[in-house]
Amino acid sequence: MQIKNFMVNQNLKELTQHRTVNLPxxxxxxxxxxxxxxxxxxxxxxxxxxxxxxxxxxxxxxxxxxxxxxxxxxxxxxxxxxxxxxxxxxxxxxxxxxxxxxxxxxxxxxxxxxxxxxxxxxxxxxxxxxxxxxxxxxxxxxxxxxxxxxxxxxxxxxxxxxxxxxxxxxxxxFNGFQPEYVQTEIVKSERMKQMLSWIHLHYAEKIKLEDIARAGGLSRSECCRYFKRILKTTPLNYVIDYRIQKSLIHLQQAELTVTEVAYQVGFNSTSYFIEKFRNSMNMTPFAYKKYKANDCN
CATH class of the missing domain: 2.60.120.280 (Regulatory protein AraC)
Structure with missing residues (x-):
């Protein structure tokens, strides 16, 4: 079985059921x-x-x-x-x-x-x-x-x-791994998940850096350090990447135009959406939409 679309909730927790009929x-x-x-x-x-x-x-x-x-x-x-x-x-x-x-x-x-x-x-x-x-x-x-x-x-x-x-x-x-428990690492992980959860809940809205930082209980600068250290990107670039991810599903709906998809996932400019989509996917949203339409036929 190939899972082609990883479904996750707003907390980034995967929704796939990891079990056979009788076993977890x-x-x-x-x-x-x-x-x-x-x-x-x-x-x-x-x-x-x-x-x-x-x-x-x-x-x-x-x-x-x-x-x-x-x-x-x-x-x-x-x-x-x-x-x-x-x-x-x-x-x-x-x-x-x-x-x-x-x-x-x-x-x-x-x-x-x-x-x-x-x-x-x-x-x-x-x-x-x-x-x-x-x-x-x-x-x-x-x-x-x-x-x-x-x-x-x-x-x-x-x-x-x-x-x-x-x-x-x-x-x-038994290979010599000694468990350690550092409270600051636990807190860091939870704060990161809280910020990502907030983004995934509000990605279609106007998002500011201070909004993301507030979700994790951090300052703007500390929020940026978290994203740079853990995800190797900036908070707002992560928002753009996530919006592009969400647009892939909408672009497969024949009744939606590229402009409609752009606004649905939080972009307030079609040209900006096209530019960022091309940078991420190496094709335009129009080309992706056509490609997926032919793929389904």
Whole structure:
């Protein structure tokens, strides 16, 4: 299954249901450039995530860090961490994505001791999984095994999945990672989510820098530092990028003109919308609208 449009709420929390019929787990393949936006947009979810690149290479951003992951390599992304992904060098990146509810990793008796400390740690937003190291290979092999188990659904496959999850988690936490808890990091993450949530709720309105800063309880200058440090952009440039993302959906509606779409997503000038859209998408909104119309026929 390929998820082509990541649906998120105003808090950037992904709305996709990460589960099979009976299990709080989802495993699917994702080709990054087939996503509606051409990349995997910024989002977060309560599930932990394991990624295994099976073709090409990708750049993942988790919170404020960026990391290149290549074919055969993997990544653990912790619960609640903001993350996004784009393919590198037009490599046609394809990866296996395994999302698991933290409560499903181990039994309840072991959860408090062996899961909670790690998903609450502020120093563990992600772990790079190297397949050429024994612990990394064990994780990679278990991800592949879980994907096959879900596809084949042989007798007792649910039990086999839980066994593979135990292998993954044991190899992850027994590799010397010591959880740390820094209150300022927790506060920083929450403030960032509050500002992004406010933008996603008000993107179609006139937005000022002080409005965004107020949502996070910050000064204008500190707000800019947060966005520059975490998202590598300015607050107002993020607003423009988000408006462009939202316009992609509206442009696929035949009855809407480009001008109508521009105003619906918060631009007060059609020419400015066209300029920013071209800079972001390497085509005009008119060309994108025509392309998507032909794609549907």
């Amino acid at each position: 787990i989802a495993c699917y393949e994702t080709t990054i450039n087939q996503n509606l936006h051409g990349y995997i947009p910024l989002h977060w979810h309560e599930e932990i995530q394991f990624v295994l690149i099976i073709k090409g290479e990708a750049i993942f951003q988790i919170n404020e860090e960026r990391i290149v992951v290549r074919k055969g390599e993997g990544l653990f992304i912790n619960s609640g961490c903001l993350h996004m992904a784009e393919e590198k060098n037009q490599s046609g990146c394809l990866y296996i994505c395994l999302n698991v509810s933290p409560h499903f990793v181990l039994s309840q008796e072991l959860y408090t001791t062996y899961v909670t400390p790690y998903i609450q740690a502020t120093n563990l937003p992600y772990v790079f999984v190297k397949a050429n190291e024994p612990w990394g290979k064990n994780i990679v092999d278990a991800i592949i095994a879980i994907k096959q188990l879900i596809e084949q659904k042989s007798q007792y496959f649910e039990i086999d999945i839980t066994m593979q999850l135990t292998v993954i988690w044991k190899n992850l936490i």
